[in-house]
Structure formats: C-alpha cells, structure tokens
Amino acid sequence: MSAETIAGLRRDRLEAFQAREAAAFIRARPGSAARMAEGAGHWLNGVPMHWMRDWPMPHLPVIARAEGARITDIDGHELDDFCLGDTGSMFGHSPAPVARAIHRQARRGLTYMLPSEAALAAGRLLAERFGPYLWQIATTATDANRFALRVARAVTGRPRILVFNGCYHGTVDEAMVELVDGATRGRAGLLGQMRDLSEGAVAVEFNDLSAVEAALEAGDIAAILTEPVMTNSCMVLPAPGFHDGLRALASRYGALLIMDETHTISSGPGGYSRVHGLRPDLFVVGKCVAGGMPAAAWGMTGAVAEAYGRADRARPPGHSGMGTTLSANPMQLACLVANLSEVMTEAAYDHMEKGAARLERGLAAAIARHGAPWHVVRVGARVEFICAPGPLRNGAEAALAHQPQVEAALHLGLLNRGSLIAPFHNMMLVSPATRKGAVDRLIRHFGAILSELFSRSVP
Known part of the structure; x- marks a missing residue:
C-alpha cells in the first residue's frame, strides 16, 4: 500500500472528506454540544462508561429517545439505528x-x-x-x-x-x-x-x-x-x-x-x-x-x-x-x-434474515461498482463491510484488515446522512423493527460516500 493511499483510497481525499463531515456534524448538533459541555464534567473523561469515547464523532450526541429501530437526539435528528446498542438491543429498542x-x-x-x-x-x-x-x-x-x-x-x-x-x-x-x-x-x-x-x-x-x-x-x-x-x-x-x-x-x-x-x-x-x-x-x-x-x-x-x-x-x-x-x-x-x-420468534428472524441479506447484497454491489478492495460478510442478521480483501481466515488477518481512519470517516459520513452503525467495527444489525426503507437508505448512503471517495475526478 502506498503512503498516498489507504484501503484503496487517496489519503488526502479521505482526510478532506473526514474534515467536511466533522464540520457538518458540529453545525447540526449545537444542543448536544452545549449539554455535553454543561453536564459531562462530573464523569471521568466526560462519559459514564469509557467505551462511549470510541465513537468517531467530534462530540457525542445526547439521545432523547429510541424506539424500534430509530434513535433520536436532542437536536431532533432521527437516525436509522443499525448499531442497536452494539447488539444489546438487537431485537429493537424497547420491544412492546x-x-x-x-x-x-x-x-x-x-x-x-x-x-x-x-x-x-x-x-x-x-x-x-x-x-x-x-x-x-x-x-x-x-x-x-x-x-x-x-x-x-x-x-x-x-x-x-x-x-x-x-x-x-x-x-x-x-x-x-x-x-x-x-x-x-x-x-x-x-x-x-x-x-x-x-x-x-x-x-x-x-x-x-x-x-x-x-x-x-x-x-x-x-x-x-x-x-x-x-x-x-x-x-x-x-x-x-x-x-x-x-x-x-x-x-x-x-x-x-x-x-x-x-x-x-x-x-x-x-x-x-x-x-x-x-x-x-x-x-x-x-x-x-x-x-x-x-x-x-x-x-x-x-x-x-x-x-x-x-x-x-x-x-x-x-x-x-x-x-x-x-x-x-x-x-x-x-x-x-x-x-x-x-x-425472538421464527417470524422475527425471517424478517431479520431477509433484511440482512438485502443489506449484504446492496453493500457488496456498491463495493464492486467502485472497484474497492473491500468485502462484505454476514452471519444471520449481522452484516459487516470490511475495508480489505477477503474472506479472512483468522484473528491475525482480521487485525490487519482494520482501517481505523477509513472506518471513522465512513461511520461519520453515514451518521450525517441518517444511518448509525456500531462504533467499534463496521457492524450493522437488522432487527425485527428494521424496515426495508431503512436498509435501502443505508445502502444508498454507503454508495454515495463511496462515489465521493473513489471518484476519479480531481477534487
């Protein structure tokens, strides 16, 4: 891999994209920024559990509510939630x-x-x-x-x-x-x-x-x-x-x-x-x-x-x-x-499986369309895109496949467009409450970001 590229991307283009997305996030969430500045000081490093610091955001959004497969922050942004509490709410937020x-x-x-x-x-x-x-x-x-x-x-x-x-x-x-x-x-x-x-x-x-x-x-x-x-x-x-x-x-x-x-x-x-x-x-x-x-x-x-x-x-x-x-x-x-x-019914899992398969196909098609040296993997309702060729065989290969700078930029870009995925890796879950429209929006957002990052035109 050249010093000028990372995971098939031009490094300067990736850094410019990351800077634009960070600025857009800050502009869109003044309420969360103010509340975190006012209220986080009593927590060690500003958060009640240190894993929260691992989100690739300029600052954390303050969440107002989560229901089904949607999550809303205090600035009024509604997100399609594919993180789902990093699996803790895999069956949706607050199932009835x-x-x-x-x-x-x-x-x-x-x-x-x-x-x-x-x-x-x-x-x-x-x-x-x-x-x-x-x-x-x-x-x-x-x-x-x-x-x-x-x-x-x-x-x-x-x-x-x-x-x-x-x-x-x-x-x-x-x-x-x-x-x-x-x-x-x-x-x-x-x-x-x-x-x-x-x-x-x-x-x-x-x-x-x-x-x-x-x-x-x-x-x-x-x-x-x-x-x-x-x-x-x-x-x-x-x-x-x-x-x-x-x-x-x-x-x-x-x-x-x-x-x-x-x-x-x-x-x-x-x-x-x-x-x-x-x-x-x-x-x-x-x-x-x-x-x-x-x-x-x-x-x-x-x-x-x-x-x-x-x-x-x-x-x-x-x-x-x-x-x-x-x-x-x-x-x-x-x-x-x-x-x-x-x-956790058979019908729920059938819905999850179909939605995850749709997501897998859509992400893989976007990767292929842009010639990215990446791949997609799925286990039931769990889907990941990996910014390296695959399939992977073991933990050593998995560690080398991580591209933190690329992943952080993609996560923030997806968040700004309305799709939330897990912060620790590129994991996405389809819940019984996840609708086809949310899956299609995530595929569309992913494809739009790849179009920008892999564009052959000079920025």
Whole structure:
C-alpha cells in the first residue's frame, strides 16, 4: 500500500472528506454540544462508561429517545439505528412485550434473591430455545463466561483455557491474550494487569485445528472458549469442518467446549449452534437475550453438571467465586420470558434474515461498482463491510484488515446522512423493527460516500 493511499483510497481525499463531515456534524448538533459541555464534567473523561469515547464523532450526541429501530437526539435528528446498542438491543429498542413485562414487574418488586414464576418459565424457555442445558443467570456475558471457566477448571482439574487470537469474550482475563511471534502474551494496553495472563491461557489462530491439537496435547487445557464466528474483530467465518474438528479434539483430549453466542444469536432463534448443529459442553448467551435488560444465561450439559456437582460437594466451605447479588433478579427473568416467548420468534428472524441479506447484497454491489478492495460478510442478521480483501481466515488477518481512519470517516459520513452503525467495527444489525426503507437508505448512503471517495475526478 502506498503512503498516498489507504484501503484503496487517496489519503488526502479521505482526510478532506473526514474534515467536511466533522464540520457538518458540529453545525447540526449545537444542543448536544452545549449539554455535553454543561453536564459531562462530573464523569471521568466526560462519559459514564469509557467505551462511549470510541465513537468517531467530534462530540457525542445526547439521545432523547429510541424506539424500534430509530434513535433520536436532542437536536431532533432521527437516525436509522443499525448499531442497536452494539447488539444489546438487537431485537429493537424497547420491544412492546418486554416493555409490558417491565411495567408489570416494577409493581411486584425489582429484586429479592428468590425465584419468581418467571424464573420457572425462563428455565423452560431457555432449554427449548437453545438446548437441554442446566441453566444459570448472570447480569453480563462477561460474568457468564467467567463462571463457565470456573466450572471447566473445577470439573477437569486443569488450569489453562484455550482461546483464539483476536477473540473477545468480555473483560475476562483468560480472553485478554494475543499471539505475538507465535507466543501467547497479555494484550497490549491492558491497565492494572498484575500477573502474566499466559499462565492461565493459551491463544491460537481461529480455523487452525493443528494449532488447537498442539495446545491440547500438553494436557493442561480445561476448556476451549470460542464464538462460532469471530465477531469482535473484522468478522471471520469458520472454515468447513472447523467446528466438527473442535468438538472432536475437545472430546479426545478431555477439554470442555464452551460456545459463547452473545453475538451469533443473530444466526437464528437458537443461535448459531442450533442452526448448525454444534454440540458444546457449556453455552453462553448475553446482551440482547432479555430484550435490552442487562442479562446473560449460561448452561451446561447434564454430564458436566454431574461432574460439577461432585466438585462442588468436595470443596471446603467458603465462597465459590461465582455469582453476583443482582443476577437472576425478577426483572431480568420477566424480560427474559417476554423476549424469548414473544420477540425472538421464527417470524422475527425471517424478517431479520431477509433484511440482512438485502443489506449484504446492496453493500457488496456498491463495493464492486467502485472497484474497492473491500468485502462484505454476514452471519444471520449481522452484516459487516470490511475495508480489505477477503474472506479472512483468522484473528491475525482480521487485525490487519482494520482501517481505523477509513472506518471513522465512513461511520461519520453515514451518521450525517441518517444511518448509525456500531462504533467499534463496521457492524450493522437488522432487527425485527428494521424496515426495508431503512436498509435501502443505508445502502444508498454507503454508495454515495463511496462515489465521493473513489471518484476519479480531481477534487
């Protein structure tokens, strides 16, 4: 790649576009700028959660309301929302059945650390939807993954976890590792890290079964923790036979297979595992599973539950290291029941799948029309455009495919034209509330931006 180009674009043209879009954003949102200047000073770095600083905007918009697949800021700008809370609202903002469940449960109490009728219904629905696992509720998928890893260590008596380079499973220590020159090390940039993370984890490349087997041969791997598709990077699909190979290797070497479906729940009503017949030992799902209410679920097979029961009975008295006070509160469970039974329907997924396929085709056509060295990838209702050739095979390739300067300019250009996509990568979700017109507008906006950036005329 020449110093004058980036991802096939002239760098000077990209920078000029970015400057124009930033100026347009500032002009259009004086109310948000004023409110942020007045009210953000009490928050560390101006935001209540530091990830909000990652949006590629001159300043953050202040949101007035979100409904369905639309979001409105205090300056009156209505946006087609394809970010949907970075998957947290994948089924739309405030689905009516979930909103009703919140209203009803609010009159009955918010938390009491005892089961409700909804708890009994939720367990049945989780098993029907995702498989006959024995379930527990957490508040975040990070916690669910952390607890699942404790179970794996307790059951196997082994200390280490295998993860894939470039993965993300929440802020779980074992997943905060990367491959550097073939060696596992803690990811660059970690704050407050007090121990060598490679003591508890080993990283290999996704789609590399030989590397998986080599790691398992050491005999100290308690579990393989993976997503069915790598999603928190430039998206990487599994190679044919990869998941069958993982299942076979885990069984052969006595490691447990943990499938984290927090993002790939976009694949269908039972997640990617149900759609493609995967057979994990432990299953994790979070973010959107309760319709936007903070909740996650993790389950284990009967065989794992029996082994875990033996380990639990044999341990000394004391804290297990698992659980949080507000997990499995009745509000979570009421929302979980409403979402699983009334929102995550076959009809909803059919709508999402068709809309996402339409989006995939439209974006790919725009890329081809302009001769951009980019590609599009989709998993169910989840679509990404990637500013590099594809398909990608592993985390190392995904890291090299990221083009932060290009992505930031595209995100801001789409936002200014009325389409919001996820800030961390080029992810777009189609919800049950997303209409064909919104999909077509996003395709049109994307094509218009590419026309400007790839134009052969001299600016």
